[in-house]
Amino acid sequence: MEKETEQKMTVNGFQFGASEDVEIAQQELSAIHYIEKKIENRNSETVLAVYHATLEKRLFRTPIGYTYLRELQKRLIKQGVPKEQIRPIPLYQVYNNDYKKEVKPVRMIKRKVRKDNTKQQLRNSLLLNVVLIILIIALFAITLTADNPNILNYRTAILNEYSSWEEELEEREQAVREKEREYNGESEDSGSR
Numbered sequence: 665m666e667k668e669t670e671q672k673m674t675v676n677g678f679q680f681g682a683s684e685d686v687e688i689a690q691q692e693l694s695a696i697h698y699i700e701k702k703i704e705n706r707n708s709e710t711v712l713a714v715y716h717a718t719l720e721k722r723l724f725r726t727p728i729g730y731t732y733l734r735e736l737q738k739r740l741i742k743q744g745v746p747k748e749q750i751r752p753i754p755l756y757q758v759y760n761n762d763y764k765k766e767v768k769p770v771r772m773i774k775r776k777v778r779k780d781n782t783k784q785q786l787r788n789s790l791l792l793n794v795v796l797i798i799l800i801i802a803l804f805a806i807t808l809t810a811d812n813p814n815i816l817n818y819r820t821a822i823l824n825e826y827s828s829w830e831e832e833l834e835e836r837e838q839a840v841r842e843k844e845r846e847y848n849g850e851s852e853d854s855g856s857r
Contacts, residue, residue: 675689675690675693675728676689676728678727678728680726685726688726689726689727689728692723692724692725692726692728692729692732693728695723695724695729696728696729696732699714702714707743708740708743708744708745711736711739711740711743712740712745712749712750714736715733715736715737715740715750715751716751718733719733719751719753719754725756730753730755733753734753737750737753
C-alpha cells in the first residue's frame with residue numbers, strides 16, 4: 665500500500681509530497697516532450713530562443729522542469745553558444761531558513777513594489793470615494809430643492825396639490841353659491857311682478 669502511494673507521488677525519478685505537485689510535474693513533463701519535438705534537429709539560435717522564452721514565461725516550477733532547463737543549457741554550450749548569452753535559471757524559492765541575513769530573493773523584492781502599488785491604489789480609491797460622496801450630496805440637494813415630486817418630497821407635494829385643489833373647489837363652490845343667490849334673487853323679483 666505504501667509502495668503504491670510512493671509510485672503515485674513519483675514523476676520521472678522525483679518523489680513529491682502533494683498530489684497537486686504531481687499534477688504540475690506531469691504537465692511539465694508533457695510540455696518538455698512537446699518542446700523536444702519542436703526543437704529536435706533545430707539550430708542553436710532556435711534552441712536559445714525557446715530556452716529564454718521558457719524562462720520568461722516561468723514555464724517550469726518543479727525539479728523536473730529545472731532539470732530540463734539545465735539539459736538545455738548543456739546542449740547550447742555543446743552547440744557552441746557562448747555562456748554569456750545563456751541566462752542562468754532563476755529559482756524563485758528560498759532554501760535557507762536564514763534568508764533575512766542574505767540577499768532577498770526576487771519574489772520578496774516584487775512584494776515591496778506591490779506595496780507601493782497598493783498605497784497608490786489606496787490613494788486613488790480614497791479620492792474616488794470623496795468625489796462620489798460629493799456627487800451623492802449634490803444629488804440629494806438637487807432632489808430636495810426640485811419642484812417635481814420625488815421619493816423624498818412626494819408626501820409634501822401631494823398634500824400641497826390636494827390643498828390647492830381643495831382651495832380651488834371652495835372658490836368654485838363660493839362662486840356657484842353667489843350665482844345661485846343672484847339667480848334666486850332675480851327669480852323672486854321676476855315672480856312677484
